[in-house]
Amino acid sequence: MVQKSAIKKIPLLIIAGPTGVGKTKLALELYDKLNATLISADSMQIYKNCNIGTAKLSDDLLDKYPHYNINIKTIEQEYSVAEFKENTNREIAYSIKENKLPIIVGGTGLYIEGLIFPYEFANCPKNEGYRAQLDDILNTQGKDKLYEMLLKIDPETAKKISVNDVKKIKRILEICHCANTKLSQIHKIDENFENSPYDYFIVFLTMERNVLYDIINNRVDDMIKEGLVDEAKFIYETQKRLNKNLQVSNAIGYKELFDYFDGKIALKDSIDKIKQHSRNYAKRQITWFKRYKKNIIFALNQNTIEHNAIVEFLLNKYNSFAK
16 A cells, blocks of 8 residues: 555645736746746636736736736636646646746636645535525515624634625535535545645745735726726626626626726726725735645745746756756
8 A cells, every 4th residue: 555655745836825926927037946836726827818807917918927817708708616626737737847946836726726725625516496585585675694604604714705796696506505515525625635636835925915906096097097987897798788697707806897998987986995804805815825734934025026036946956957
């Protein structure tokens, strides 16, 4: 019988953290200096034609720094943790075969956990009957009722999710129903650590809250100048034409503009909401990743000295993949 300690695990570097903190910058610098594969763990950058609102790299930079899991879906399509896990596992295996270090970069915590831990929830099949019940509750009693249900079933998970993220709330309720347990019980990090197939190392980037929030606010202003309103209008009109709620429409930066398109609020109010929701999301991301206790670095201020120190540390750690 093979002992667990004798099983060689697959090396995996994960660069995580809140929106706007500098994950991509670090990933690109490492790519320049290591034989590596960049794999996105951003749940919205998967969509084609959704570039500004998802802070996607330009086409030129994507040509120079190719990322797996970017531009793989049209906005009419859906994507799940299970699909992300299957596709990414396959790409990681190919990378190792080519003697390349797989680097996961992104801030969607559920994707990352679904990948590195052997969760069964990713395999929970869609339950159309239960989904219909949830849709009926949503249509008759509203999103607050769905959130109240999640708060009652799994308060620990509910506190990390916005009441407005209806799609995620419905899926988590479905997972709890399928697995007959709380999602937070599945997410016991320390208990699952040894069971991971990966020798993963997480670099978690964060910074002082007021500095991060200023970066987020300024980035939203830049997105508006770059054409975010037109990009959101394209999603809005596609959703209206198809008469269905698109998964991508839940992305922060798009949904806040829908009320403006409907004439309910002014553009300035929509922009303020984008900034507020982006800051709230960053806070939830920080809370999510702080649950990890092993193999993690906190870069508290993210200044140049700290950035360079992290790069040097990682180059030494993964010197076997050096170019």
